[in-house]
Amino acid sequence: MLIASFFIIITACDPQKTIPSENVKPKQNELHPKENVNQSSLQLDEMMKSAQNGMVKDCSFTVMDSTIKQVKAEWGEPDHVDQAGMGSYATFSKKNIVFGYNKAGEIFDVRSYANDLKEITYEMVVKSLGQPTQVRDNNNDQIYVYEAANGIQLKIIIPKNKQFIDHISVFNTKRAEVPNSKYDYILDVKGYSNQLTASAWEKMLNWRKQIVLFAKGQENVYINGPNRQQVALTFDDGPDGVITPAIIDILTKYHVKGNFFFIGSKVLDHPDVVKKAFNNGDLVLNHSYHHVELTKLGKEDIRTEIDKAGKTIKSVIGKEPAIIRTPYGDTDAQVASVSKQEGYSIVLWSIDTLDWSQKDSTNIVKNVVDNIRNGDIILMHSDSDKSETKKALPLLIEELQKRNFEIVDLETMLNVKAYK
Structure with a gap:
């Protein structure tokens, strides 16, 4: 299955305790013995560049300014929608993409389950991107977090019992904040004229x-x-x-x-x-x-x-x-x-x-x-x-x-x- 269950959907969005990255690296003998370093390096560089623009490869929707309404207008209805963590998650199985969006419909999380990710190990990630800013231990997964841009994170999710990436997440921390309801945030009307009696x-x-x-x-x-x-x-x-x-x-x-x-x-x-x-x-x-x-x-x-x-x-x-x-x-x-x-x-x-x-x-x-x-x-x-x-x-x-x-x-x- 390309798209994870509701349980996996939660793993990249719920904040977890930060632990030192060196304590959770996969063991050396667990790494793929025939990894193609040059190819993976190019792929990871492209992954980071895309994340800096708020997107993942082969998806034009971003965590900067896209909405789930725009996605539906172009891709149609999702296969299913789950409620998890900070918002709703819409799965588009044929695209290998999951979108997380807040109550205002703003996309704050774009996840890719592309097949070519399954060939990249943690060691390849570190060689190309350096040590992650944070490592989160979340049940069956390790989540490696990189700061891609101001407020934009690239998360790399690797199951603990596997060598390779399961999926990645590009995450906008600002949009992930649940926006105020219109009933909670109503402003007074301002403005003055000296021409009024x-x-x-x-x-x-x-x-x-x-x-x-x-x-x-x-x-x-x-x-x-x-x-x-x-x-x-x-x-x-x-x-x-x-x-x-x-x-x-x-x-x-x-x-x-x-x-x-x-x-x-x-x-x-x-x-x-x-x-x-x-x-x-x-x-x-x-x-x-x-x-x-x-x-x-x-x-x-x-x-x-x-x-x-x-x-x-x-x-x-x-x-x-x-x-x-x-x-x-x-x-x-x-x-x-x-x-x-x-x-x-x-x-x-x-x-x-x-x-x-x-x-x-x-x-x-x-x-x-x-x-x-x-x-x-x-x-x-x-x-x-x-x-x-x-x-x-x-x-x-x-x-x-x-x-x-x-x-x-x-x-x-x-x-x-x-x-x-």
Whole structure:
């Protein structure tokens, strides 16, 4: 059998007591007498290089940025899935690959059971890679751990009663940490404008408090992402013919993805801009058809606003969104219920740049950098009077990258479908 049982699946993921490597080396007379040192050395060098990139040989999915959803889209359903240690393990027998993934669907462990591994001994490993950082004694196996890159481990698993490798594991220690549930990690909404009256500011603060409390009890309403060093840049109220395409170009220049909540009634006025965002890899999402307060509508009118905008976007890009941002953040139980029935997640924000109020690039940047936290969803706008937002965006991206925040799309951050 190429793929080990549930017991073997556990062996490379559960932390064990670290012991000195010299105490657990196989005896010399147990080593294969006719090993091909040169061939094994090349193979092990290739193994380490692949691990440094978060992958194993003959598998393009990585522990850096792949998800089990992406694997299933390309390879189909796994032969079976087991719960073990830090997450779930999906076995693809024909590929000789097992993926470990966390609750967010992020792959943190890729294991290879390739046949050519069965010809490599511990002695060959040490000759090529040196002494392991750790050696773990786990029931019937010895697990030899090498640090491949920052947070990425290469684990080599050799059964105690055998001479040769059984399988290897490339393991992302950061992703292996179980991400916080959306119910456990909800941020307060931040951002300030000196252009708001005292009463308007008080009203905004009250809305912020109420919407956070509301989101805590709603399965499909998000204020922010998990407690990881990621942020999402979102842009409402487009498309237009000037600001939106300029923002798309800036995102492209910095190799980051944005999230555009487009108003349905504007989409057919600027179909080329909508296609540009989609073709760039940015998410094209729903912001209702007429940009009205949905809580003031009846159930069927809410449904029409959502459905009409979604179908209009689909007519341009060929896909209907599965994420909506309610205009003004105006959301209640009925809006959440109808959105869920229509197959939508509602994504609001945890930082409001207030680029619609204090239209000043300095304040836009300040609202973000003074408040930035893990998992923040940042609200900006891309309609025609947001030239200061366009001006602020490069400065904002550079500062976030300087602080080592990964800028991602909402599908990646929240592990929800972007499109139906």
